[in-house]
Amino acid sequence: xxxxxxxxxxxxxxNELPTSWYNVRADMKEKPAPLLNPATxxxxxxxxxxxxxxxxxxxxxxxxxxxEVPIPQEILDFYKMYRPSPLxxxxxxxxxxxxxxxxxxxxxxxxxxxxxxxxxxxxxxxYAKKQGLKGVTTExxxxxxxxxxxxxxxxxxxxxxxxxxxxxYEQKPFRREVMRTYGASVTPxxxxxxxxxxxxxxxxxxTGGSLGCAISEAVECAVKSNGDYRYVLGSVLSxxxxxxxxxxxxxxxxxxxxxIKPDIIIGCAGGGSNLGGLIAPFMGEKLRGxxxxxxxxxxxxxxxxxxxxxxxxDFADTGMICPLAKMYTLGCDFIPSPNHAGGLRxxxxxxILSKLYDDKMIEAVSVEQTxxxxxxxxxxxxxxxxxxxxxxxxxxxxxxEALKCKETGEEKTILFGxxxxxxxxxxxxxxxxxxxxxxxxxxxxxxxxxxEMLPKVD
Ligand SMILES: *Cc1c(COP(=O)(O)O)cnc(C)c1O
Numbered sequence: 333x334x335x336x337x338x339x340x341x342x343x344x345x346x347n348e349l350p351t352s353w354y355n356v357r358a359d360m361k362e363k364p365a366p367l368l369n370p371a372t373x374x375x376x377x378x379x380x381x382x383x384x385x386x387x388x389x390x391x392x393x394x395x396x397x398x399x400e401v402p403i404p405q406e407i408l409d410f411y412k413m414y415r416p417s418p419l420x421x422x423x424x425x426x427x428x429x430x431x432x433x434x435x436x437x438x439x440x441x442x443x444x445x446x447x448x449x450x451x452x453x454x455x456x457x458x459y460a461k462k463q464g465l466k467g468v469t470t471e472x473x474x475x476x477x478x479x480x481x482x483x484x485x486x487x488x489x490x491x492x493x494x495x496x497x498x499x500x501y502e503q504k505p506f507r508r509e510v511m512r513t514y515g516a517s518v519t520p521x522x523x524x525x526x527x528x529x530x531x532x533x534x535x536x537x538x539t540g541g542s543l544g545c546a547i548s549e550a551v552e553c554a555v556k557s558n559g560d561y562r563y564v565l566g567s568v569l570s571x572x573x574x575x576x577x578x579x580x581x582x583x584x585x586x587x588x589x590x591x592i593k594p595d596i597i598i599g600c601a602g603g604g605s606n607l608g609g610l611i612a613p614f615m616g617e618k619l620r621g622x623x624x625x626x627x628x629x630x631x632x633x634x635x636x637x638x639x640x641x642x643x644x645x646d647f648a649d650t651g652m653i654c655p656l657a658k659m660y661t662l663g664c665d666f667i668p669s670p671n672h673a674g675g676l677r678x679x680x681x682x683x684i685l686s687k688l689y690d691d692k693m694i695e696a697v698s699v700e701q702t703x704x705x706x707x708x709x710x711x712x713x714x715x716x717x718x719x720x721x722x723x724x725x726x727x728x729x730x731x732x733e734a735l736k737c738k739e740t741g742e743e744k745t746i747l748f749g750x751x752x753x754x755x756x757x758x759x760x761x762x763x764x765x766x767x768x769x770x771x772x773x774x775x776x777x778x779x780x781x782x783x784e785m786l787p788k789v790d
Pocket of ligand 1: 722
């Protein structure tokens, strides 16, 4: 059954780790639309961003031109704790599907935080430390980003203040305790520690909170810290896609070593960071006209930013204090139904991926929750790894493409990102196992309502 030339797992050597991050913006002829200052509607400058973001990260955010950004040695050393990550050939899944397709996945769940988010967390903590800050503030929904950032801050001896969406804080006490074990302080959001939190609590007593609201609290906390803290974000931003390019560069090196050429590359898309990272070097080739790949972003039907959103300037947060970003969005007031892939519940999408999608360089599909968990179950039973619900969106799409190959007899090569493990998501699996999972899809009227509330920019 197995291809004798291709092992089950391709592990690179430590000395094959990429030594630079790859900035895909350098190869885009038309750049993503600039972030705008919400007060003046002028493009943000490093000086505008500096009260909120670490200065070096603000520079990376606005840098559309530097192709290779060297990875500082301390970050490279940290990466060696859990990287390179394996590129796995899904022989067992292929067999179960009886497909001629060749399926590979890049597995990012091999660290305690359980996801790819650590790749950017360690970079952001490093620049905060180098700037001499006392600490950083952030929000977390499902908890993966907060956990990754807590680990990174512990490594550099930085203080870490996490605003955790209140429903998750209550439903996922173990995530919270992992963060506290790494030394972070975790506050349920909305809280009475910020003006915006108090305002939201007064208007919506008893609310379970949202990601947009927790972002506003974390930003306010940083801005009012007398310069001791900055705010950090685990997805959406261009700097995060830059850091996540290690995923794609390793995958490309492994593919090249064994003469593997993916026809289709698939990733789940919440804010777009894992997909942006996985596709980066492949997209570079595509943009330079050196190779072609079909690239598919997979999102939940309950939060369909690409497939049913609009490409427009919007706020990143509910409190409307963050810069305006042009992106595919459902509107910053949209609060998705409580589906079980917390990491995919953001209203917007990376401005880089949004531009590439608008330019038809990538495609998108949306999938329903029950079908996602059916794919997760098959994957767990065949490949052995219990996938995160977010990652299982990519598994679903990969399986669907492999089944199409079965129909047509084509031997396509499919590469997808397995972003993490699902050990903290057992309430979701319990719902699925009990047959109690529902698929909520917003109506056109509902989406239109939030679209009308978008800021009027152009
Ligand atoms: C956060 C998260 C995602 C989604 O975020 P992106 O920025 O779109 O990558 C996907 N999978 C896992 C496991 C996550 O933790």
